Amino acid sequence: MISPATTAEAALNVAMHLVRQAAETPQRPALYVPQRAVRGDRPTPHRVITYAELNADSDALAHGLEAAGVERGTRVAVFIPPSPQFYAVVFALFKLAAVPVFIDPGMGWQGLKRCLERAEPAAFVGVLRAHLARWLFGWARSSLRLSIHAGRRRFFCDYSLEELRRLGSTRGTYPIPAVSAEEMAAILFTSGSTGPAKGAVYTHGIFAAQVQMLRQAFGIAPGEVDYGTFPLFALFGPALGMSCVIPDMDASRPARLRPDKAIAQMRQFTVTNMFGSPAVIRVLGEWYHQRWGSSLAGSQASASSPSAPEAEGPLLPALRRVISAGAPASPLQLQRFTALLPAAVPIYTPYGATEALPVANIDSGEILHETQALTAQGRGVCIGRPLPGIRLHIIPITDEAIPQWREELELPTGVIGELVVRGPIVTPRYYKQPEATQLAKIYDPTTGEILHRMGDVGYRDEQGRIWFCGRKSQRVVTPWGTLFTDMVEPVFHGLPGVGRTALVGVERGGVTYPVLCVEWDRTEPWAVVESSLRQKAQSLESTRTIAAFLAHSRPFPVDRRHNAKIARESLARWADRRLGPHWQPRQDTT
Numbered sequence: 283m284i285s286p287a288t289t290a291e292a293a294l295n296v297a298m299h300l301v302r303q304a305a306e307t308p309q310r311p312a313l314y315v316p317q318r319a320v321r322g323d324r325p326t327p328h329r330v331i332t333y334a335e336l337n338a339d340s341d342a343l344a345h346g347l348e349a350a351g352v353e354r355g356t357r358v359a360v361f362i363p364p365s366p367q368f369y370a371v372v373f374a375l376f377k378l379a380a381v382p383v384f385i386d387p388g389m390g391w392q393g394l395k396r397c398l399e400r401a402e403p404a405a406f407v408g409v410l411r412a413h414l415a416r417w418l419f420g421w422a423r424s425s426l427r428l429s430i431h432a433g434r435r436r437f438f439c440d441y442s443l444e445e446l447r448r449l450g451s452t453r454g455t456y457p458i459p460a461v462s463a464e465e466m467a468a469i470l471f472t473s474g475s476t477g478p479a480k481g482a483v484y485t486h487g488i489f490a491a492q493v494q495m496l497r498q499a500f501g502i503a504p505g506e507v508d509y510g511t512f513p514l515f516a517l518f519g520p521a522l523g524m525s526c527v528i529p530d531m532d533a534s535r536p537a538r539l540r541p542d543k544a545i546a547q548m549r550q551f552t553v554t555n556m557f558g559s560p561a562v563i564r565v566l567g568e569w570y571h572q573r574w575g576s577s578l579a580g581s582q583a584s585a586s587s588p589s590a591p592e593a594e595g596p597l598l599p600a601l602r603r604v605i606s607a608g609a610p611a612s613p614l615q616l617q618r619f620t621a622l623l624p625a626a627v628p629i630y631t632p633y634g635a636t637e638a639l640p641v642a643n644i645d646s647g648e649i650l651h652e653t654q655a656l657t658a659q660g661r662g663v664c665i666g667r668p669l670p671g672i673r674l675h676i677i678p679i680t681d682e683a684i685p686q687w688r689e690e691l692e693l694p695t696g697v698i699g700e701l702v703v704r705g706p707i708v709t710p711r712y713y714k715q716p717e718a719t720q721l722a723k724i725y726d727p728t729t730g731e732i733l734h735r736m737g738d739v740g741y742r743d744e745q746g747r748i749w750f751c752g753r754k755s756q757r758v759v760t761p762w763g764t765l766f767t768d769m770v771e772p773v774f775h776g777l778p779g780v781g782r783t784a785l786v787g788v789e790r791g792g793v794t795y796p797v798l799c800v801e802w803d804r805t806e807p808w809a810v811v812e813s814s815l816r817q818k819a820q821s822l823e824s825t826r827t828i829a830a831f832l833a834h835s836r837p838f839p840v841d842r843r844h845n846a847k848i849a850r851e852s853l854a855r856w857a858d859r860r861l862g863p864h865w866q867p868r869q870d871t872t
């Protein structure tokens with residue numbers, strides 16, 4: 283054991299950021315916690331938790347958890363929604379150098395069971411609902427030896443957090459052990475949008491690099507105020523010295539965020555940084571658009587409108603940046619959201635995945651003024667340039683494992699292939715999933731680095747920017763060539779009656795045909811919509827082979843974490859059923 287901040291190894295532990303903030307600015311609010319349901323029309327009382335308090339609470343919990351048997355390296359499943367308990371427990375686990383395991387609660391009971399079986403946590407700390415489900419569905423029964431209820435009472439668990447807090451509260455500062463960059467710090471499960479979720483192994487070195495990269499890439503300064511609608515990312519708020527407003531929302535359903543509440547909270551605390559999935563950006567932008575329309579874009583909100591802000595000017599005047607991540611954001615959504623912001627405020631859409639984050643970055647200025655026009659012509663979605671410290675390679679598309687890196691794998695500029703990254707934020711493996719690890723990682727024998735295959739396809743342009751063309755597993759391979767989702771779908775956006783679109787493959791007689799599912803908003807008759815879709819498809823080489831357009835009258839199914847990634851696998855099954863066994867593709871397709 284060492285005294286905090288005395289060695290580079292201890293400083294690697296992400297909890298050291300909290301310790302440092304508490305020493306430097308003890309009275310700065312770390313968290314603003316709504317004390318009751320947030321009202322859209324007036325300020326809501328919030329509890330303030332300072333950095334000194336959060337740090338002391340996590341010290342007490344670290345002692346208490348240790349007394350209960352949690353040790354360095356113990357895997358602990360955490361099922362607590364964003365709250366003071368969540369932050370205190372997670373920082374306590376980091377202080378112990380224990381290994382928190384994070385799984386999306388929204389993924390469904392079966393998926394959760396599978397993840398927990400893989401992660402084999404020895405301890406489980408969660409809210410009552412999570413414990414009830416654990417008990418009912420037998421989650422992690424064979425590995426668990428300690429259960430902790432995140433509340434005052436124990437119920438049927440071994441301990442309550444309140445007990446552990448009391449137990450540890452007189453023991454002072456927790457002596458954070460020195461950790462190495464390679465030591466496992468956490469397991470984060472992917473969202474499972476293209477198959478079973480996989481547990482990415484995070485090391486202390488990765489967290490340290492992420493904090494540094496986020497600070498540099500976005501220019502986040504201590505003392506800023508954060509509104510983080512994605513729980514795992516919210517953890518970086520305190521690490522970056524921000525004061526974090528806890529949103530009044532169900533964090534496992536970002537698309538159901540209530541815009542009036544979110545805006546009221548952001549205005550009440552003059553929030554400077556907002557983080558959310560493209561679904562959050564869409565919901566807020568559409569809400570604004572429906573009320574005040576595009577005529578006010580980027581400028582003023584009418585004070586005479588019933589729920590308009592009293593002050594003149596943009597609705598969110600203090601925001602310095604917005605970060606939208608987790609899925610492609612459509613230019614239209616970005617455009618609508620800019621109406622809430624002061625003119626020069628960027629919306630960043632960083633690209634990355636649970637296994638490697640952040641990888642590349644671009645802002646709304648470049649998207650709206652430059653790249654969206656090319657996106658509409660079928661060139662894909664620009665995700666910007668790799669961040670400093672990251673190298674991005676593009677390699678030929680294959681579903682086979684590639685054990686070793688060879689320079690010859692690199693494709694030239696302009697050629698579409700799979701995106702592969704190397705850098706300090708690349709996770710080395712999946713936890714106890716050697717087959718998945720084999721398929722996703724490449725070892726470079728000359729540098730000793732492990733590269734991550736993103737499972738995405740794209741290309742590099744002459745300016746060094748990367749263009750995202752879709753998920754590798756969702757490409758549609760036809761006798762007339764391969765179609766990529768994010769090159770095809772945006773071509774049709776903006777046509778009257780058309781919401782989102784989704785490209786899927788439907789097989790008949792051993793041939794896969796490209797089919798476009800269309801979110802039809804019923805503002806135009808389907809026959810009119812279909813005819814304009816067909817006309818548009820004929821205008822480009824890449825879309826000419828689309829064999830059918832299908833009206834989908836309800837919103838598309840989406841992933842559970844970000845509520846933004848279209849579940850094309852289930853839409854493909856839907857399209858197959860809709861077309862029926864006797865469907866004959868139109869003659870002009872072939």
Ligand SMILES: Nc1ncnc2c1ncn2[C@@H]1O[C@H](COP(=O)(O)OP(=O)(O)OP(=O)(O)O)[C@@H](O)[C@H]1O
Binds near residue numbers: 478608609635637663
């Ligand atoms: N800015 C972005 N633009 C386009 N796509 C993005 C962006 N950011 C993330 N993505 C998409 O999200 C993926 C990462 O998602 P995440 O880590 O949440 O889990 P997942 O890969 O969907 O889960 P699984 O691998 O279990 O299917 C990326 O590989 C990419 O396809």
